[in-house]
Amino acid sequence: FEEIVKRAPEVTTLFYERLFTEHPDLRPLFRRNTPQVQAKMMNDTLLAIIDRLEDAPWLRAGLVMLGARHVDYGITDEMYPRVGASLLATLAEAAGPEVWTPPVADAWAQAYVAITSMMLDGAKARRRSAA
Numbered sequence: 001f002e003e004i005v006k007r008a009p010e011v012t013t014l015f016y017e018r019l020f021t022e023h024p025d026l027r028p029l030f031r032r033n034t035p036q037v038q039a040k041m042m043n044d045t046l047l048a049i050i051d052r053l054e055d056a057p058w059l060r061a062g063l064v065m066l067g068a069r070h071v072d073y074g075i076t077d078e079m080y081p082r083v084g085a086s087l088l089a090t091l092a093e094a095a096g097p098e099v100w101t102p103p104v105a106d107a108w109a110q111a112y113v114a115i116t117s118m119m120l121d122g123a124k125a126r127r128r129s130a131a
Contacts, residue, residue, distance in 0.1 A: 007099070019086040023086070071122075088112065
């Protein structure tokens with residue numbers, strides 16, 4: 001991610017542009033914050049995840065809480081794959097083929113699956129507690 005940000009510091013802004021172009025129905029879910037604030041929050045979240053990759057308990061707890069909060073924002077389980085596809089496409093474009101090699105692409109895809117799995121656990125728990 002650090003290498004991608006060096007090449008394209010605005011990568012999270014580019015992500016939201018792509019997401020809303022590919023999935024305009026998701027735009028209303030992000031109206032709580034300005035685009036700049038939303039991009040910074042996404043960037044900070046990605047950096048925190050990357051910084052704590054070796055700290056499984058912290059990572060799990062943080063991602064479960066994040067998934068629970070996303071329920072309150074109106075995010076559904078079905079949205080995660082669409083968001084992931086937009087994110088990975090944006091990262092690939094920003095990185096360029098020299099950085100976004102097949103092993104890097106595979107690692108990011110696996111990471112996204114792991115991240116969303118923990119977030120979905122939090123979302124499910126949130127829905128159960130709300131019911």
